[in-house]
Amino acid sequence: MRCFRSSTRMLLAICTLASSCLAALQPTDIHIKVMERTGDKLFSASPQYPNTFGKVPEITSTTPLSVSFSVKSTTANEAVAVDQAFVNFRHKETGDETAFVAKRAGVGAYRMDLARKHFRTHFAPSPGLYDISLVLGSFADGGVHYALGTVQMSNGKPQQQQQQQRMSDTVVFGARPEIHHRFAEPQRMPSAAVSLVFAVLCVVPLVVLFGVWARLGVNVGGLGAEPVASAAFLGLVGAYMALAVAYWVGVKLFSALTYALVLALPTYAVGQVALSRRAASKPC
Amino acid sequence: MARESAAAAAAPETTTAAAFNASASVSGIVSSLAREYTANTPQRLKVIDTYMVFCVAVGIVQFVYCGLVGTFPYNAFLAGFGSAVACFVFAANLRMKTNPKNRAQFP
Numbered sequence: 453m454r455c456f457r458s459s460t461r462m463l464l465a466i467c468t469l470a471s472s473c474l475a476a477l478q479p480t481d482i483h484i485k486v487m488e489r490t491g492d493k494l495f496s497a498s499p500q501y502p503n504t505f506g507k508v509p510e511i512t513s514t515t516p517l518s519v520s521f522s523v524k525s526t527t528a529n530e531a532v533a534v535d536q537a538f539v540n541f542r543h544k545e546t547g548d549e550t551a552f553v554a555k556r557a558g559v560g561a562y563r564m565d566l567a568r569k570h571f572r573t574h575f576a577p578s579p580g581l582y583d584i585s586l587v588l589g590s591f592a593d594g595g596v597h598y599a600l601g602t603v604q605m606s607n608g609k610p611q612q613q614q615q616q617q618r619m620s621d622t623v624v625f626g627a628r629p630e631i632h633h634r635f636a637e638p639q640r641m642p643s644a645a646v647s648l649v650f651a652v653l654c655v656v657p658l659v660v661l662f663g664v665w666a667r668l669g670v671n672v673g674g675l676g677a678e679p680v681a682s683a684a685f686l687g688l689v690g691a692y693m694a695l696a697v698a699y700w701v702g703v704k705l706f707s708a709l710t711y712a713l714v715l716a717l718p719t720y721a722v723g724q725v726a727l728s729r730r731a732a733s734k735p736c
Numbered sequence: 737m738a739r740e741s742a743a744a745a746a747a748p749e750t751t752t753a754a755a756f757n758a759s760a761s762v763s764g765i766v767s768s769l770a771r772e773y774t775a776n777t778p779q780r781l782k783v784i785d786t787y788m789v790f791c792v793a794v795g796i797v798q799f800v801y802c803g804l805v806g807t808f809p810y811n812a813f814l815a816g817f818g819s820a821v822a823c824f825v826f827a828a829n830l831r832m833k834t835n836p837k838n839r840a841q842f843p
Contacts, residue, residue, distance in 0.1 A: 642805040650801040657793040664786045668779055 476593035477534065479586055481522040481561075484600065486515050497601070504601040512606050513576060517566040519600075521586065524560065525593050531560025536589035539564040541574075544581040544602070550574045551587065575605040677733045681726035688719040784831045788824055795820035 479501050486495035486509045494515055497505035511517050519539050525532040537554040552570070554562035575582070582603050589595040675682040692715060699708040777785075798816045807813055833842045 639808050640806075641808070646805060650797060653797045654794055657790045657797075661786055661790040665783060668782055668786070670783055 476525055476527050477532070477588050477590055477596045478524045478526050479521045479588065479596065479598055480524050481520070482586075482600070483518075483520045484509075484584075485518045486511055487518065489514055499600060501598055504599055506601070508581070508602050508604050510604045510606050511566070511571070511575075513568050513571045516568065516571075517603065518563070519554070519584070519586075520557065520561070520563040521554075522558075522561045523588055527593070532590065532593060533560060534562075534588050534590040534593075536587070536595075537562045538587040540585045540587050541582045541603075541605075542585070543578060544583060546578065546580075548578065554586075571605075576607040579605045579607045581605075674730060674734075678726050678729045681722055681729060684722045685719070685726045688715060688722060691715055692719070778836060780834055781831060784827055784834065788827045788831070791820050791824040791827065795824070 482499055482501070484495070484497045484499075484505060485493060487493055495507065495509035497507070497509075499505045509517075522531055523534050523537070524530065533556070537556075538551040539554055540549060540551045542549045552564050552566065554564040557563040582605055584600045584603050586596065586598040586600060588598070692712070695703075695708060695711055695715070699705070703711075795817055798813065798820065802813045802817075832838055
């Protein structure tokens with residue numbers, strides 16, 4: 453079932469104007485029913501066009517509303533299919549309108565059942581008295597706007613609570629309550645002693661590594677074979693480490709990447725020269 | 737009767753001897769492995785192996801710290817642990833390339 457909000461006012465106005473000009477449609481066999489979930493009939497009315505039904509039935513989400521009617525052409529005196537058939541609900545206080553499409557249920561016969569989800573969406577937030585009307589339109593026979601009567605949409609809350617809810621929905625312009633900022637609690641950090649112990653534990657393997665290397669005979673004597681290129685290569689490797697420290701301290705990521713790219717080419721070239729000359733100088 | 741008591745007395749001795757033999761075999765395997773490694777492994781590979789052990793040790797220390805204290809700051813743990821793992825992987829690749837036994841595959 454489709455529904456339309458107040459944007460259909462223009463359409464309803466056009467239909468009303470058309471009905472005053474042509475007025476060849478007549479709603480007949482109008483039945484308005486409010487049923488219990490069990491199927492028991494709480495309210496039933498069959499007004500004759502253009503009269504309204506007198507009573508004001510109460511409709512809740514558990515007591516669905518059903519509107520059925522037929523449309524007859526006064527000129528041809530037979531049931532006709534119309535191009536538009538809406539059941540329109542208009543809030544008496546706010547003037548908000550909601551229209552539901554009446555589905556075709558036969559030749560010239562239409563029916564609208566107000567489903568529970570539509571009630572919750574459109575009427576539960578704004579309960580109260582609604583004027584219910586039929587809006588029919590046909591390109592051949594004109595349009596009709598027929599006021600059926602008044603229904604009470606209720607969401608189950610007491611009248612006072614509904615009024616309070618309506619009052620709380622109104623917009624109030626003025627100073628907002630003051631916001632008091634709360635700083636985030638600092639992260640729980642370990643004690644400095646624990647951190648220091650683990651820092652020492654990370655350094656100890658490095659000391660052991662240098663000691664084992666010294667015992668294995670690792671030395672820097674081979675750098676003398678190509679001192680310039682080796683010094684340049686080691687200097688550029690050191691520059692990379694300095695760049696990592698700079699990035700940690702404050703240099704932004706993309707700036708650091710740019711510097712790394714600038715250092716990459718000379719590092720590669722100098723390293724290639726140093727290592728290849730060192731390899732060439734070693735006996736086979 | 738005398739045979740049964742002798743058999744019962746011999747059973748624990750057999751178990752102790754087997755355990756002793758097992759531990760001796762394990763220690764023997766480890767010592768022979770160390771001897772083989774020291775004698776037959778080129779110096780260059782020992783240098784790389786030492787560096788790989790260093791990477792493993794540093795990674796383990798960082799992991800234990802993270803498990804005990806927590807992950808904050810997480811990026812620092814990721815950087816440190818990831819660096820140790822990456823260094824280990826690169827060192828393993830270097831070892832494969834410099835191993836004289838792989839000279840046919842890496843000329």
